[in-house]
Amino acid sequence: MRESKRTKILTAAVEVVQRDGVTSVTFDSVAAASGLTKGGLLYHFPSRDALLLAVHQHVAREWEESLVEAAGKTAEEATPEERLEAYARVTSRSVTRAELLLFLEASVNPGYAQPWRDVTDRWAPSLADAASGPAALTHFITRLAADGFWLYESLSGEPTSPELRRKVVERIAATIDKDA
Incomplete structure (x- = not known):
């Protein structure tokens, strides 16, 4: 199936973020990365803000697809x-x-945070859930452990071996009371 131009633009914008950071996402940089014209981008996204919001929605959608899988x-x-x-x-x-x-950009922009919040609201327990009892508190702590592992790897610069990753994930998953 042929990739839509909109998807091609979003994929290119993610590549720009990966390579040069969020502030480098401009119509010119994304046009160059996608092989499309600036006018072609403007047809799909009337402003840089609309483009960035669509990038957040696109990556959050991919994340949710991984969760469903x-x-x-x-x-x-x-x-x-x-x-x-x-x-x-x-x-x-x-x-x-x-x-x-x-994620960092979304932490300071509520509009960009919404697509991520929508996904986490569907898939992970919230702080408010944690107050409803011991099992809910354990589930929230499990979420914090998973988030913490993600953040640790993101910021530490220490790659985790596949074997250690598997062990950590299994230990985190084992905290979930499946009979709760």
């Missing part, structure tokens, strides 16, 4: 424990520079 079902079909286990497994993979930079 890990769970073997959609968030609506999965139990809370199945959603959390998928979340722990997916967040344990090595993060790309682009993902990290987009």
